[in-house]
Amino acid sequence: xxxxRRELRENIxxxxxxxxxxxxxxxxxxxxxxxxxKPNLSEPDESYIRTKVNAILDVLPExxxxxxxxxxxxxxxxxxxxxxxxLRLAVYEMVKDEDxxxxxxxxxxxxxxxxxCSEDAPRFINGVLAKLA
Numbered sequence: 001x002x003x004x005r006r007e008l009r010e011n012i013x014x015x016x017x018x019x020x021x022x023x024x025x026x027x028x029x030x031x032x033x034x035x036x037x038k039p040n041l042s043e044p045d046e047s048y049i050r051t052k053v054n055a056i057l058d059v060l061p062e063x064x065x066x067x068x069x070x071x072x073x074x075x076x077x078x079x080x081x082x083x084x085x086x087l088r089l090a091v092y093e094m095v096k097d098e099d100x101x102x103x104x105x106x107x108x109x110x111x112x113x114x115x116x117c118s119e120d121a122p123r124f125i126n127g128v129l130a131k132l133a
Contacts, residue, residue, distance in 0.1 A: 015031055082117050109125055109129060
């Protein structure tokens with residue numbers, strides 16, 4: 001069964017969250033295990049998730065630089081790991097992924113924040129991403 005865009009994005013976010021705790025090489029092993037735990041994952045969906053995670057990792061320093069530039073007065077280390085993973089995904093989609101409208105990237109980031117972060121996080125994330133839009 002094909003995953004929705006939201007489900008794909010959530011899986012990408014969950015994998016990006018792990019980069020804070022693993023090297024890039026270890027993350028590849030983590031990705032293998034994570035995706036193996038998804039019994040109904042179609043080949044195209046798995047390929048999409050792998051491709052997007054690796055594309056984000058390829059430009060991670062650039063994404064982090066953009067986030068730091070927008071979050072004046074904040075260091076990446078001060079951001080919550082969950083919020084950082086959401087911002088990395090959203091900034092990538094807004095800056096590098098022409099298939100995703102900026103408004104959709106922001107809205108999806110807010111939806112992830114509502115599920116995985118504190119109640120203040122969506123407002124913070126919206127403020128950060130609005131500066132990029």
